Amino acid sequence: MRKKRKGSETEGFENLQEDLSSCANASRSSNFRSHFSLEGYARLKKRCKENDTVDEESVGSFKRRLAGVATAPPCGASSLVSSGRGLKRKIGCIDVSTQTGRKNKIDDDYVFGPNIGKGKFGSVRICRSKNNGIDFACKTLKKGEETVHREVEIMQHLSGHPRVVTLHAVYEESDCFHLVMELCSGGRLIDQMVKEGKYSEQRAANIFKDLMLVIKYCHEMGVVHRDIKPENILLTAAGKIQLADFGLAMRIAKGQTLSGLAGSPAYVAPEVLSENYSEKVDIWSAGVLLYALLSGVLPFKGDSLDAIFEAIKKVKLDLNSGVWESVSKPARDLLARMLTREESSRITADEVLRHPWILFYTDRTLKTMCIKSKHKNQTGPPPCLQIRSQIEKIDLNRANREKNKTTSDSPTDSFSNTEEEEDESGVVDVLVVAISNVRISEPKRSRVCSPTSSPIEQQHSSNLTTTNTLCRAF
Numbered sequence: 001m002r003k004k005r006k007g008s009e010t011e012g013f014e015n016l017q018e019d020l021s022s023c024a025n026a027s028r029s030s031n032f033r034s035h036f037s038l039e040g041y042a043r044l045k046k047r048c049k050e051n052d053t054v055d056e057e058s059v060g061s062f063k064r065r066l067a068g069v070a071t072a073p074p075c076g077a078s079s080l081v082s083s084g085r086g087l088k089r090k091i092g093c094i095d096v097s098t099q100t101g102r103k104n105k106i107d108d109d110y111v112f113g114p115n116i117g118k119g120k121f122g123s124v125r126i127c128r129s130k131n132n133g134i135d136f137a138c139k140t141l142k143k144g145e146e147t148v149h150r151e152v153e154i155m156q157h158l159s160g161h162p163r164v165v166t167l168h169a170v171y172e173e174s175d176c177f178h179l180v181m182e183l184c185s186g187g188r189l190i191d192q193m194v195k196e197g198k199y200s201e202q203r204a205a206n207i208f209k210d211l212m213l214v215i216k217y218c219h220e221m222g223v224v225h226r227d228i229k230p231e232n233i234l235l236t237a238a239g240k241i242q243l244a245d246f247g248l249a250m251r252i253a254k255g256q257t258l259s260g261l262a263g264s265p266a267y268v269a270p271e272v273l274s275e276n277y278s279e280k281v282d283i284w285s286a287g288v289l290l291y292a293l294l295s296g297v298l299p300f301k302g303d304s305l306d307a308i309f310e311a312i313k314k315v316k317l318d319l320n321s322g323v324w325e326s327v328s329k330p331a332r333d334l335l336a337r338m339l340t341r342e343e344s345s346r347i348t349a350d351e352v353l354r355h356p357w358i359l360f361y362t363d364r365t366l367k368t369m370c371i372k373s374k375h376k377n378q379t380g381p382p383p384c385l386q387i388r389s390q391i392e393k394i395d396l397n398r399a400n401r402e403k404n405k406t407t408s409d410s411p412t413d414s415f416s417n418t419e420e421e422e423d424e425s426g427v428v429d430v431l432v433v434a435i436s437n438v439r440i441s442e443p444k445r446s447r448v449c450s451p452t453s454s455p456i457e458q459q460h461s462s463n464l465t466t467t468n469t470l471c472r473a474f
């Protein structure tokens, strides 16, 4: 039987109504806002319960809070720690880092600059090292909630991976922690998505592969992030992603399940709503993000939290019509495998990374094909170049179609189906060539959707035309 662990994340958020209205407002300016607090919802639910059973609930919630602390394995105790980088980081875990901080005050070592972000638990400011003049981001977390201690500990545990925001130092004061982190000066992925709209498949796949590599790393290190969303994906100056905000992250051992309501509504997995879940929730959330990258809209929408949750539990997505007609079948196949409601059938991070769509669209695969083709003494351009130029042509055609759609007032000016179908079959052909040129492990059939027909058909039916005023799309 799986052990259950309860987080304390159902505590501490007062402003559900404020969250709701700010989300509604945000959805007017940018139809991709989706991230009002799930904790607020939990709190509201809890408050209703409290009216009936005040004493019982307060004792219960206190116990749950304690359980959240007590069950998080201490540094170095996780059974899931793989060798290498993570292990090295774990040796210098929170105590050592905090001790270093205790010798000096943060003002001795850094000069504070402007605020660059504000989160639930504190602010983020730029700070410049007095020692070497390098700029960092300093997140100051007020003590009190045990989630704060957990965030510091988990960042220590994970820091060192190239796609996790690096934690350089922790300074502890009587009432707060200062986390000195690598500065991600490229902003947040969400802002880029809002600005640029939907992404080409190649671009989406390259961003997404990096995200899945870091999610896989977290899971191997026994950590569930629980809040995967583009707001928490930062970009370096070079445009590479960095996973940030481990404020809701939890340690999890193999076979354990978690039970606290945590996450951001539009991205939350259905099993979180039943309060019994595992690290697979991150795969679902990443699937929601992939859907948004490829289509420009969020899959699960509603005018209230309850409506969003109903959609997450019940709506069958249609990946066959509308915007999806110009998205390749392998991309839709991957999405269907990630947005599978049955947790045990949902693909793992490793399987996502071995999916043909990821393998095909990421540069490494194209390079591999180039190297292979060199050895084959073929005449004419190597297949990788043919494929690359085909992809570029397809992306260009799509971009042109989109441009024409937005600049034209007349519906008759839109591109014909024939053109879209050509692109579609082009992509499929390209993938067939690619797949035949590289060795690809198929995701284990037993772990993915039901065996009868295409998982895409089984998973989805049209509901995307419903108009919502909240969290519509971006």
Ligand SMILES: Nc1ncnc2c1ncn2[C@@H]1O[C@H](COP(=O)(O)OP(=O)(O)OP(=O)(O)O)[C@@H](O)[C@H]1O
Pocket (backbone or CB within 6 Å): 116, 117, 118, 119, 120, 121, 122, 124, 137, 139, 165, 181, 182, 183, 184, 185, 188, 231, 232, 234, 244, 245, 246, 247
């Ligand atoms: N390392 C960093 N480099 C640059 N900006 C950062 C960095 N870390 C955080 N920020 C900025 O500060 C904001 C808030 O940070 P973060 O999400 O970690 O805080 P939080 O309190 O957990 O937020 P939330 O309320 O969204 O959960 C981010 O959205 C981002 O804009």
